[in-house]
Amino acid sequence: MTEERDVVIRLRGIHNQFGRQVVHHDLDLDVYRGEILGVVGGSGTGKSVLLKTIVGLQTPQAGEIEVLGYDLRRGGEEARDKVDDRWGVMFQDGALFSSLTVRENVEVPLKHVPDLDPGTRAALADLKISMVGLSWSAGDKYPSELSGGMRKRAGLARALALDPDIVFLDEPTAGLDPIGAAAFDQLIHGLSRSLGLTVFLVTHDLDTLYAVCDRVAVLAEQRVLVSGTIEEMGRVDHPWVHDYFHGPRARAALTAKGET
Numbered sequence: 001m002t003e004e005r006d007v008v009i010r011l012r013g014i015h016n017q018f019g020r021q022v023v024h025h026d027l028d029l030d031v032y033r034g035e036i037l038g039v040v041g042g043s044g045t046g047k048s049v050l051l052k053t054i055v056g057l058q059t060p061q062a063g064e065i066e067v068l069g070y071d072l073r074r075g076g077e078e079a080r081d082k083v084d085d086r087w088g089v090m091f092q093d094g095a096l097f098s099s100l101t102v103r104e105n106v107e108v109p110l111k112h113v114p115d116l117d118p119g120t121r122a123a124l125a126d127l128k129i130s131m132v133g134l135s136w137s138a139g140d141k142y143p144s145e146l147s148g149g150m151r152k153r154a155g156l157a158r159a160l161a162l163d164p165d166i167v168f169l170d171e172p173t174a175g176l177d178p179i180g181a182a183a184f185d186q187l188i189h190g191l192s193r194s195l196g197l198t199v200f201l202v203t204h205d206l207d208t209l210y211a212v213c214d215r216v217a218v219l220a221e222q223r224v225l226v227s228g229t230i231e232e233m234g235r236v237d238h239p240w241v242h243d244y245f246h247g248p249r250a251r252a253a254l255t256a257k258g259e260t
């Protein structure tokens with residue numbers, strides 16, 4: 001008997017086009033509750049556009065988007081309102097407001113919570129700041145006073161502010177040194193497991209894929225060409241997938257994970 005898995009994001013027949021450039025055509029994808037899904041693909045295959053499509057920053061020309069059981073295309077504003085505080089998004093550079101301190105940045109999504117007094121709001125922000133491994137004093141700092149890795153952690157704290165079911169991460173380890181990247185991978189993994197978070201993670205970083213992802217979805221030929229475990233990816237007979245998962249970088253990442 002196969003176990004039914006709880007699908008939290010279901011995409012069907014997504015079509016995204018800019019002018020004459022078709023980025024996605026007839027794209028289907030399921031994301032399961034509690035998993036860390038790595039979304040990979042060559043440059044320009046539409047990984048970021050896909051993330052933006054799900055969170056409502058890009059409107060596809062066709063297709064169905066269902067998140068946490070809500071039909072976001074047919075359900076309109078009302079459906080989006082229902083899920084808006086159940087996901088968090090972290091863009092590449094953290095996308096923090098430069099004129100606000102880290103604590104004030106993390107407080108931004110909390111301002112939508114009714115009846116939350118300023119003291120409680122600040123305390124909740126501090127809790128998220130410590131959850132992502134930043135010191136208490138980081139809350140008073142401005143983004144320009146932080147390192148790239150700290151800014152990413154602050155961006156993650158803001159994405160976690162409303163205790164979301166799903167977090168979307170766009171290249172979270174880009175620009176980090178290998179030690180900082182590995183630490184960030186472990187942070188994502190630990191948070192996902194302890195909070196039961198579903199993570200939709202766009203990445204080029206093979207170490208991240210091998211270290212933390214439960215499944216991988218490969219974008220190619222304007223759709224999700226294949227999805228499955230890394231082990232399954234190793235058996236896929238497609239030139240890009242083969243080169244990606246059998247290349248020297250993949251071998252190094254596998255060795256680093258200790259599975260030679």
Ligand SMILES: Nc1ncnc2c1ncn2[C@@H]1O[C@H](COP(=O)(O)OP(=O)(O)OP(=O)(O)O)[C@@H](O)[C@H]1O
Nearest residue numbers: 018021023041042043044045046047048049050204
């Ligand atoms: N707003 C837009 N207007 C026009 N074209 C766009 C827009 N957004 C994205 N594109 C195009 O869509 C394609 C996919 O872009 P996207 O940023 O999703 O790629 P990606 O797979 O994330 O690439 P990379 O790995 O290089 O970050 C690119 O050719 C890009 O130029």
